[in-house]
Amino acid sequence: MKRDKISNAVIRRLPRYCRHLAALRREGAERISSSELGKKMGLTASQIRQDLSCFGEFGQQGYGYNVDSLYQEIREILHLDREKEGILIGVGNLGCALLQNFKFGDSGIHLSAAFDVSPHRIGTEVGGVPVLDAAGLADYLAEHQVSVAVLTLPARFAEETARLLMDHSVRGIWNFTSFEFEAGEEHPDVVVESLHFSDSLRVLSYLIGA
């Protein structure tokens, strides 16, 4: 597996394979051809075969893919089975929505704590996760092996917080703020994955036309 060579587009399709294969498993499907899978995902059969060939040999001529084993392989490629410790910073509406409804475990993340500045929040639990005082974030990071931090705080605090996280060896930042992270120069090993809601809505605006 030469992970460096794999295009961004292929990487971004991996979770989609995962979702579709999970659904097929739930439906009890045992095998699927590349053209059937392609139809579900809006891809061609050859695109499916090409994508998967980046990671090894899957499927058999005339048989297709074994749903369960392809699902497991893709989970492994995405490291979903290796639990990583995560924290969430900013327990506002969006933070609460994630803590209460989002299944972090399904993506290999165990959320050990959430942080906020509000005295009303600190000391409570949201979605089973304890909310701690953001003033203690640096100490917490020093004492825990936090791999992933979820940023759901106001955008104006994003940069400063990200700096603290990076200085404490957090490897991934899942950014829900509108703060624009530049491609990392100081911390080239840190991955920032931003969910820009407005990008998605603007694509929708484009696609529905004038």
Added chain:
Amino acid sequence: MKRDKISNAVIRRLPRYCRHLAALRREGAERISSSELGKKMGLTASQIRQDLSCFGEFGQQGYGYNVDSLYQEIREILHLDREKEGILIGVGNLGCALLQNFKFGDSGIHLSAAFDVSPHRIGTEVGGVPVLDAAGLADYLAEHQVSVAVLTLPARFAEETARLLMDHSVRGIWNFTSFEFEAGEEHPDVVVESLHFSDSLRVLSYLIGA
């Protein structure tokens, strides 16, 4: 402009151009070369030129792009200046987060109403948007020209609600639920844009490695 021929990847980059050009404008930049813009966006100069050539002729050899006019052009391509009426369905934590913090207007959407089933919510305003009884959704759709609906309700209600929306000529669904919309057969003109949070977190998981 042959919009049908434009690849999904290019379309998804348009909002990113928009964000980066908006930031350049705020900084007072008047012009930018394709290589400078590429550096900011993590693209090559030739990719930038190729992307933009899908939509017409922009920029001049030796001068680069005029920041303001390219920004305006891309806003126009995305239809951001044509206001469309939108509604939001499901005023839980995520719905509230969007109503209170997300700038729908910046994406050309005027939210005229939100809908919920909770008696505590109905009749209130969140982020300046009135919350109406979800029981009246069909009537509301019949009386208003709603172009875009934001789905922030529990996933189990997504399909039924989407059907109602499509039957009332809603053109775009911005789906925050985990419900998997299949490529539309009954309503081929309706665009569904889903924000699958887990896809984003799984890409992060892949990128940070084992």
